[in-house]
Amino acid sequence: MTKIPSGWSRRNFLRGALATGTLVLPGSSVLIGCATSGGGQEQTEGKVSDDNPLAVPVDQPIEIYIFKGGFGDDYATQIHEPMYKKRYPKAEIKHKAEVDIAGALQSRFVAGNPPDFVNDSGDGVIPLGQLVDDKQLYDLTDLLDAPSWDDPNVKVRDTMIPAAIEEGTFGQTPYVLNMAMTIYGLWYNKTLFDKNSWAPPTTWAEMTELCKEIKAAGIAPWTYPGVHARYMTWPLLTMAAKLAGEQVLIDIDNLKENAWKHEALKESAAALAGLKTSGYILEGTEGMDHIQAQGAWSAGKAAFVPCGSWLESEQSDATPKEGFEFAYLPEPALSEDGALPKETLRAAPGEPYIVPAAAKNPRGGLEYMRIMLSKEGAQGFTKELSSLTVVKGAADGLELSPGLVSAQEALGKADDNVINWRYQTWYATMWNPGINAHMGDLLAGRTKVDEFLDACEGEAKKVRDDDSITKYER
Amino acid sequence: MSTDVSIRNSVPRRPTSKAGPALQHGKVRFVVAFLALPVGLYALFVLSPYVQAIYISMTDWTGLTGDQTFLGLDNYVRLAGDGQFLIALRNNGILLVVVPALTVLLGLFFASMLNVGRRGRSGIEGVRGSKVYRVVYFFPMVLSVSIVGVLFKYVFAPTEAGGVFNGILRGIGLESLTAPWLGDPAFAFWIVVLVMVWSFVGFYVVLFSAAMQSIPKEIYEAALLDGATRFHTFRHVTMPLVWDTVQVGWVYMAIQAMDAFALVHIMLGIGGGPSRDGDVLGLALYRSAFNDYRFGYASAIGVVLLLLTLVVSAVFLRAARRERVELS
Numbered sequence: 001m002t003k004i005p006s007g008w009s010r011r012n013f014l015r016g017a018l019a020t021g022t023l024v025l026p027g028s029s030v031l032i033g034c035a036t037s038g039g040g041q042e043q044t045e046g047k048v049s050d051d052n053p054l055a056v057p058v059d060q061p062i063e064i065y066i067f068k069g070g071f072g073d074d075y076a077t078q079i080h081e082p083m084y085k086k087r088y089p090k091a092e093i094k095h096k097a098e099v100d101i102a103g104a105l106q107s108r109f110v111a112g113n114p115p116d117f118v119n120d121s122g123d124g125v126i127p128l129g130q131l132v133d134d135k136q137l138y139d140l141t142d143l144l145d146a147p148s149w150d151d152p153n154v155k156v157r158d159t160m161i162p163a164a165i166e167e168g169t170f171g172q173t174p175y176v177l178n179m180a181m182t183i184y185g186l187w188y189n190k191t192l193f194d195k196n197s198w199a200p201p202t203t204w205a206e207m208t209e210l211c212k213e214i215k216a217a218g219i220a221p222w223t224y225p226g227v228h229a230r231y232m233t234w235p236l237l238t239m240a241a242k243l244a245g246e247q248v249l250i251d252i253d254n255l256k257e258n259a260w261k262h263e264a265l266k267e268s269a270a271a272l273a274g275l276k277t278s279g280y281i282l283e284g285t286e287g288m289d290h291i292q293a294q295g296a297w298s299a300g301k302a303a304f305v306p307c308g309s310w311l312e313s314e315q316s317d318a319t320p321k322e323g324f325e326f327a328y329l330p331e332p333a334l335s336e337d338g339a340l341p342k343e344t345l346r347a348a349p350g351e352p353y354i355v356p357a358a359a360k361n362p363r364g365g366l367e368y369m370r371i372m373l374s375k376e377g378a379q380g381f382t383k384e385l386s387s388l389t390v391v392k393g394a395a396d397g398l399e400l401s402p403g404l405v406s407a408q409e410a411l412g413k414a415d416d417n418v419i420n421w422r423y424q425t426w427y428a429t430m431w432n433p434g435i436n437a438h439m440g441d442l443l444a445g446r447t448k449v450d451e452f453l454d455a456c457e458g459e460a461k462k463v464r465d466d467d468s469i470t471k472y473e474r
Numbered sequence: 475m476s477t478d479v480s481i482r483n484s485v486p487r488r489p490t491s492k493a494g495p496a497l498q499h500g501k502v503r504f505v506v507a508f509l510a511l512p513v514g515l516y517a518l519f520v521l522s523p524y525v526q527a528i529y530i531s532m533t534d535w536t537g538l539t540g541d542q543t544f545l546g547l548d549n550y551v552r553l554a555g556d557g558q559f560l561i562a563l564r565n566n567g568i569l570l571v572v573v574p575a576l577t578v579l580l581g582l583f584f585a586s587m588l589n590v591g592r593r594g595r596s597g598i599e600g601v602r603g604s605k606v607y608r609v610v611y612f613f614p615m616v617l618s619v620s621i622v623g624v625l626f627k628y629v630f631a632p633t634e635a636g637g638v639f640n641g642i643l644r645g646i647g648l649e650s651l652t653a654p655w656l657g658d659p660a661f662a663f664w665i666v667v668l669v670m671v672w673s674f675v676g677f678y679v680v681l682f683s684a685a686m687q688s689i690p691k692e693i694y695e696a697a698l699l700d701g702a703t704r705f706h707t708f709r710h711v712t713m714p715l716v717w718d719t720v721q722v723g724w725v726y727m728a729i730q731a732m733d734a735f736a737l738v739h740i741m742l743g744i745g746g747g748p749s750r751d752g753d754v755l756g757l758a759l760y761r762s763a764f765n766d767y768r769f770g771y772a773s774a775i776g777v778v779l780l781l782l783t784l785v786v787s788a789v790f791l792r793a794a795r796r797e798r799v800e801l802s
Contacts, residue, residue, distance in 0.1 A: 102764060109538045126538065130767040134539045220634075226657050227743050284632020284640075286748065287657025292635035301634055429766050433745025441749050444657065468534060468768075 061092035062364035063115035073097040079380035100124035114356035117365040137175040138355040143366040149374030164349040164390035178349035181388040182308040183407040190327035200329040220282035223302035225290035229440035240264040245339035260456040286444035312403035326403030344417040434459040531773035549774035562753040573731040581678030589686040598694040611676040623740030630655040663752035685719040
């Protein structure tokens with residue numbers, strides 16, 4: 001294997017091609033220059049002081065890319081950018097809102113002139129694991145060790161929930177700031193449940209009992225995005241972990257052999273597959289996407305839907321004005337005496353923000369993150385986007401929407417029993433489209449539990465055996 | 475004088491590389507001057523991407539950095555063992571055969587109905603209302619692929635999500651036939667095939683119509699007098715005379731059908747639909763490039779697609795070659 005020098009610039013190539021009017025055949029490295037070569041840009045840095053612990057170059061511009069999807073970009077232009085501008089009046093803020101982050105920035109990463117701060121999210125997300133592999137991200141250690149915005153005696157690191165730092169760390173180095181705190185579980189309409197005096201179930205036995213009642217009332221007990229059946233891997237893993245403990249998840253993350261064939265996963269998968277065989281899933285669910293399935297749920301055709309806490313804002317247009325109150329419940333426990341308490345739930349830091357390693361003003365990028373993690377920045381985030389954040393206690397005293405209140409209450413009850421897993425971020429394509437398709441097959445009744453787990457194990461094996469994928473461990 | 479000329483004509487032509495008559499002077503430079511720019515641009519923007527893609531397909535380029543490692547044919551070896559790639563290849567094969575076949579058949583049928591379907595008082599003419607149909611058939615062609623995709627995604631949606639097709643089935647008392655069409659691997663890909671044919675057929679009706687209108691009416695009259703049936707006229711008069719057009723349409727459509735990326739992406743999703751059974755090469759390429767960030771691997775898929783398209787066009791052109799019928 002030969003390493004190709006990257007010194008060929010596009011300009012040289014064009015000049016050469018134009019001069020000769022023809023092209024050299026493949027095999028020589030002359031051609032590579034065009035699409036695949038990088039350059040670089042000079043980085044600026046200011047001076048460290050008490051007011052400026054991150055050495056931000058106070059008069060240098062900062063270029064900010066925000067993903068303009070469900071969250072919009074108002075929270076950046078209305079809250080965080082003005083805070084930056086106020087502290088550094090001489091710095092110009094170049095704000096860009098983008099729907100397709102990869103489309104806009106991929107070539108800039110290649111060329112070595114990426115912006116200073118990127119909200120790497122949405123359909124066009126550039127996989128974080130890949131960016132880390134390619135050494136494209138700036139180390140956030142300095143940010144975490146810097147004094148926090150509000151209190152110089154407290155480090156930024158200590159204002160965040162530990163899971164958030166863990167989620168952004170690849171190997172030993174923190175590279176990603178995940179700002180939003182997403183709570184995963186099942187969602188239901190409290191008004192509907194109260195009217196029928198249905199109690200949210202805490203165990204799977206109660207769940208199946210209730211499903212019978214709900215079905216008798218002419219409503220389908222469950223629906224899920226059939227085309228994106230991966231949403232159902234969240235209950236699958238959460239319920240398995242509640243039954244057998246966190247080690248199940250750790251083994252999955254570490255791609256341990258036969259991790260997917262654990263007895264607890266078998267039981268959990270059987271429970272979910274049972275929903276289909278008992279006729280508890282809304283008819284045609286397997287052919288619906290998330291908009292259709294959640295729409296049917298909002299319209300009262302189904303009682304439960306699995307999702308993260310973004311559901312409330314995602315469904316804001318589809319939610320009936322009356323007779324609807326968003327409520328959350330953690331996935332029921334498969335057994336009365338599982339390894340983790342019934343209140344256990346999955347909460348995951350999400351919505352990633354990064355500073356590219358080759359940015360012109362990376363210190364400015366770090367400072368922008370420090371601003372987001374300030375009390376004011378985090379509260380603004382929560383208020384503007386009705387999403388909790390990874391900043392400790394930032395939502396205290398804020399008025400939240402019903403669904404968020406309900407989720408936050410559950411989070412309080414869960415106390416320290418908050419779980420999460422990492423394979424989805426580390427090996428994104430193993431989860432989707434890999435396991436996504438198998439989950440769809442299982443829930444549509446096309447495969448049996450054992451076949452399903454074999455197929456998932458197969459996906460893990462594919463990643464395990466592929467030397468070109470960097471492996472992580474926890 | 476005249477002898478001079480005849481002598482000059484009988485003298486073998488001198489090679490042009492030597493100094494020739496006044497008009498020959500500087501001819502090479504003249505041609506080069508005119509061709510250099512277009513050929514240069516063509517090389518730069520058309521040929522060079524191909525060549526680069528071939529080179530990239532032999533590297534492990536991630537698409538995010540400036541450097542890459544040369545792997546030789548490793549990516550191609552991996553392709554051969556990639557089950558999902560083989561599914562995509564199979565589906566492209568189906569598209570290649572089924573879509574042009576159905577479209578040509580339907581297109582020829584509709585076009586002949588519109589142009590020579592009726593035996594009216596003034597000889598052969600189109601069926602009643604053919605002027606209206608001619609416009610209506612062309613409608614799908616005016617819609618962009620993404621609109622067609624979204625439209626049919628809703629047509630074939632499950633009943634509870636407002637699926638139009640299931641609604642019609644229920645309406646005519648065939649409720650037992652309703653299904654979550656796009657959520658079932660037995661149907662999903664075939665529905666895409668149907669939609670593709672639907673969106674192609676209008677164009678070919680117009681194309682074949684144009685060809686049929688250039689057939690002289692006398693030929694049909696003669697056939698009519700000889701007592702030829704509709705089928706016979708179609709088989710022995712219409713078909714041979716529009717064969718050239720069919721051939722061109724066939725090749726064009728085969729290449730068009732090799733794509734299918736947009737329709738499959740919109741209707742079945744990025745993973746290739748339920749059980750990932752509706753995958754096509756274009757989608758596999760897109761996923762490798764923009765989900766996995768393996769541009770090397772994606773380029774390898776692209777090169778395979780390129781080769782396949784070239785082979786297909788060559789084979790189709792050859793197979794469809796037939797003696798030309800001269801009208802005059």
